[in-house]
Each structure stands twice: as C-alpha cells, then as structure tokens.
Amino acid sequence: MLTVENLRIYYATPVGHVKAVDGVSFDVREGEVFGIAGESGCGKSTLVHSLILRKRPMVHMGGRALFKGRDLMGLSEGEARRIRYTELSIIPQYAMNALNPTKKIRDIVWDLAREHGYSDREEVERLLRERLAMVKLSPSVAGMYPVELSGGMRQRATMVVSTLLNPDLLIADEITSALDVTTQRVVIELLHHFMEEGIVKSIIFVTHDLAILDKIADRIMVMYAGKVVEIGPTEEIINNPVHPYTRLLLNSLPRMGVQYRKQKLKGIPGYPISLLNPPKGCRFHTRCPRAIEKCPDEEPPLVRVGKDHYAACHLLGGEGQ
Numbered sequence: 001m002l003t004v005e006n007l008r009i010y011y012a013t014p015v016g017h018v019k020a021v022d023g024v025s026f027d028v029r030e031g032e033v034f035g036i037a038g039e040s041g042c043g044k045s046t047l048v049h050s051l052i053l054r055k056r057p058m059v060h061m062g063g064r065a066l067f068k069g070r071d072l073m074g075l076s077e078g079e080a081r082r083i084r085y086t087e088l089s090i091i092p093q094y095a096m097n098a099l100n101p102t103k104k105i106r107d108i109v110w111d112l113a114r115e116h117g118y119s120d121r122e123e124v125e126r127l128l129r130e131r132l133a134m135v136k137l138s139p140s141v142a143g144m145y146p147v148e149l150s151g152g153m154r155q156r157a158t159m160v161v162s163t164l165l166n167p168d169l170l171i172a173d174e175i176t177s178a179l180d181v182t183t184q185r186v187v188i189e190l191l192h193h194f195m196e197e198g199i200v201k202s203i204i205f206v207t208h209d210l211a212i213l214d215k216i217a218d219r220i221m222v223m224y225a226g227k228v229v230e231i232g233p234t235e236e237i238i239n240n241p242v243h244p245y246t247r248l249l250l251n252s253l254p255r256m257g258v259q260y261r262k263q264k265l266k267g268i269p270g271y272p273i274s275l276l277n278p279p280k281g282c283r284f285h286t287r288c289p290r291a292i293e294k295c296p297d298e299e300p301p302l303v304r305v306g307k308d309h310y311a312a313c314h315l316l317g318g319e320g321q
C-alpha cells in the first residue's frame with residue numbers, strides 16, 4: 001500500500017535545517033493498522049503530514065514514499081489534492097477544530113464531494129446520513145454548524161468527513177490524545193469499524209501513547225529524534241522490546257498490561273535533543289543508560305531481531321536490513 005524509503009523531511013529555518021524526519025523507511029500493508037509512536041517532537045506529525053502536503057518551511061530533502069505505485073514526493077499540488085480524501089486522507093491532530101466553522105456539516109461534505117466529481121446532491125446526502133448513523137450521530141447533525149456540536153461530536157463529524165470518500169489509507173494523527181478513556185475507546189472502535197466495513201483499507205495511527213497502540217495497531221514503529229529505532233508486530237514491541245528507548249518509553253507509561261503494572265514507573269532520563277544539530281552516531285546515546293563506546297561515533301543500522309521485528313542499536317550487533 002505504502003512504501004517509504006529513506007525519507008528525509010527538514011524544516012528550513014533562519015538558523016539552519018531542523019532534521020525532523022531523517023532517513024526513515026517502513027511500509028504499510030493492506031488491511032493493517034500501522035502505529036507510529038515516540039515522544040513529542042520526534043517527527044511523527046512531520047512524517048505523516050509530508051505524505052499529504054508539504055508547505056514551506058517543510059522541505060523534502062530526499063527519499064521516496066511510494067503509494068499505490070506513485071511517489072507522493074513527486075506529485076504536483078493538483079495531483080495531491082485529487083487523491084486527498086479519495087485515496088489518502090488524514091484526521092488531523094486537532095480534529096475537534098478542523099471543520100470550517102462558517103459552514104453546516106452538509107455543506108462542508110457537499111463542497112468536498114463536488115470537488116471530487118460528485119454531482120448528485122441527493123446521493124451525497126444519503127451517504128452523509130449513512131455515515132452519521134455509523135458514528136452514532138443523529139441525521140440532524142447534517143444541518144448544524146461545527147460550533148453547535150460538543151467536542152466529541154465534532155471529532156466524530158471530522159471522522160465522517162475524512163472517510164466519506166472511502167480513502168484507501170487513513171492517517172489518524174494524535175486523535176485520541178485530548179480524549180478521556182471512554183471516548184478514546186469509542187474512537188478506536190469506530191476506526192476498527194471503518195476497516196471492517198471496507199471504508200478504509202489501512203490506517204496509520206500516530207500517538208505518543210504506546211498503550212493505545214497496544215489496543216489498535218497490528219505493527220508499531222517507534223521513532224526517536226527523526227529516526228526509526230524499532231519496528232515490529234505489536235505483540236513483540238509491547239512484550240519483547242529490544243531497543244533501550246522503546247523499553248524506557250514502555251516503562252514511563254502509567255496504563256499498561258499486567259506485566260508493566262508491577263513495575264515502578266520511570267521517566268526517560270534527560271531531554272529530547274535538538275534536531276537542528278543532532279548528535280553524531282546513535283541519536284539516543286546522550287540519554288541511553290546502556291550506551292557503549294561506539295554509540296557516539298557510529299549510527300547503528302536497523303537489524304533484524306525476530307520475525308518481522310527490526311531495531312537500530314549497537315548492542316544488537318548485525319549487518320543491517
């Protein structure tokens with residue numbers, strides 16, 4: 001579905017390039033929920049937004065993102081607009097406030113459908129009613145302005161808009177972060193429902209919270225400072241993490257399965273590094289409790305550590321993927 005190869009996305013600033021995504025490779029398979037995790041500032045949002053639209057100061061410095069055979073990095077703005085919502089769609093980080101406040105939900109949806117070639121308003125109304133029911137919103141929501149809806153209702157309305165035209169790949173960027181646990185569960189169930197109904201074929205779910213990915217993702221990629229540190233099946237990442245950063249990230253979680261509940265919670269030592277001048281070698285070495293001599297000098301390659309499970313750490317040895 002999506003193959004990202006050595007992607008580098010920087011921000012051009014007056015004091016230099018912020019290396020937000022720096023040589024990231026992964027693939028998203030058809031039928032899976034692919035989780036991306038990491039602390040705030042590690043480049044998760046930059047990565048997923050660069051797939052949809054790159055606006056200055058965001059700069060594509062290298063690498064490819066092949067989606068259904070086309071390189072997303074090479075699309076013109078018009079081409080990108082054409083596949084947005086129909087093939088590739090995003091539920092943005094601030095989904096509750098993403099809808100145009102001056103338009104009723106039905107007009108937002110109609111504008112979107114018309115832009116993508118629909119001409120029968122009745123058909124679009126029918127589709128909207130069907131989708132509102134799916135996310136448990138009353139048909140009367142169609143005639144309301146976003147401000148008339150509660151935060152949770154607005155979020156569900158945004159989910160309807162993002163998935164209305166059955167995109168193959170749906171990106172959900174930190175959509176559960178501001179929600180209470182019950183609402184988080186509803187959102188996760190809805191995403192599963194979208195997959196089961198064939199409305200979307202695959203999902204990229206971005207969050208800083210590994211506990212949520214444990215519930216929703218088939219595979220997880222953990223990022224640190226613009227790099228991939230570990231990637232593998234959810235089971236493996238949660239129960240058998242091998243990278244020191246992934247282990248610390250799991251240890252810092254308040255809500256996890258039994259195996260973590262007995263452990264004392266620990267924060268990750270130190271602070272995230274600056275991506276303007278990231279350190280040489282392994283980017284995590286400045287905070288890593290297990291760093292060895294070569295960590296500050298050599299960048300560790302991503303090596304296979306199990307079935308479909310890879311990590312980038314000198315402690316693991318290996319020759320690369």
Ligand SMILES: Nc1ncnc2c1ncn2[C@@H]1O[C@H](COP(=O)(O)OP(=O)(O)OP(=O)(O)O)[C@@H](O)[C@H]1O
Pocket residue numbers: 011013018020038039040041042043044045046047057174208275
């Ligand atoms: N417009 C910008 N100009 C310069 N630097 C930016 C810009 N937007 C983001 N960055 C920097 O890029 C890096 C990655 O940010 P990004 O938002 O992608 O991280 P994130 O992991 O999604 O974090 P969060 O969950 O807090 O959004 C950070 O160092 C951030 O400060």
